[in-house]
Amino acid sequence: MINMIQYLEQNPALVTLLKEKKASLIGMTELEQRAILESFDKNVSIEYEYFWY
Numbered sequence: 001m002i003n004m005i006q007y008l009e010q011n012p013a014l015v016t017l018l019k020e021k022k023a024s025l026i027g028m029t030e031l032e033q034r035a036i037l038e039s040f041d042k043n044v045s046i047e048y049e050y051f052w053y
Contacts, residue, residue: 001032004025004028005039015037015040018036018037
């Protein structure tokens, strides 16, 4: 799935086609496909946690 996301990052026109249901991801379930598309809709931020030893 990571490879698919990387490919879609390099080809944003394909993301548009997927959202318009003019293309599909062969070998991916509907749930996986929705998760991938949602990742392009949201701004994902990483919060850094500090660990004390």
